[in-house]
Amino acid sequence: EAGVTQFPSHSVIEKGQTVTLRCDPISGHDNLYWYRRVMGKEIKFLLHFVKESKQDESGMPNNRFLAERTGGTYSTLKVQPAELEDSGVYFCASSQSGAWGNTGELFFGEGSRLTVL
Amino acid sequence: AQSVAQPEDQVNVAEGNPLTVKCTYSVSGNPYLFWYVQYPNRGLQFLLKYITGDNLVKGSYGFEAEFNKSQTSFHLKKPSALVSDSALYFCAVRDLIPSNTGKLIFGQGTTLQVKP
DSSP, X not given: OOOOEEEOSEEEEOTTOOEEEEEEOOTTOOEEEEEEEOTTSOEXXXXXXXXXXXXXXXXXXXXXXXXXXXXXXXXXXXXXXXXXXXXXXXXXXEEXXXXXXXXXXOEEOOOEEEEEO | OOEEEOOOSEEEEETTSOEEEOOEEXXXXXXXXXXXXXXXXXXXXXXXXXXXXXSEEEOGGGOEEEEETTTTEEEEEESSOOGGGOEEEEEEEEOOSSSOOOOEEEOOOEEEEEEO
16 A cells, blocks of 8 residues: 655755645545644644645644645645745645544655755 | 653663653643654654553554653653664654644654664
8 A cells, every 4th residue: 555655855945936745645544634844843733634625724834835635635735935944844644534533643754855045 | 732742852772772762741631642753764654652541552663652641651662772763753642622633743853863
């Protein structure tokens, strides 16, 4: 079974440019999450999709970040325009909805490292 | 607010010795606790979880963790460390507020360095 895949693995852009990160969750997983880790700090939640609907986007830093999950399959996270503080590793994770409701673990991708110069 | 703390940035241990990576939590209600590991240039891998039941939870690669409600801790342990265990370890708690959406709150991470 294929795991969570993310693309690109590393992106280097200049301040003011646009970057789009993509996540393909495990097939059949309704829940999709985006997280971010800024250098040396904790992994912070950005948002959560259930199928194509945004369930919780309380962690999105500002309106320069836009996430979509058209058709409830893969998801994209666009940063426009990028700022220096957006640098970090962006992780995507997916999970099934369990019998007890979301008690299962999350399955993570390898992350997309974003460097804004 | 729910939170997780990993008080050590780095833990150093000699191969063959027991290891402990510390984690404490603060939640409202019963905690759902997790440990993940990140090897260099890899994604986060699930190690183990505590939902309910036995306080000692066994996971992947010989790791285990002990849930201690009175001390609000969930320390990760292994009886005999391997050099290949060197990695970044994250403790996490399921965020149950405002509802059980499956969202995780992570600690800062602890780098485990196992020397031969």
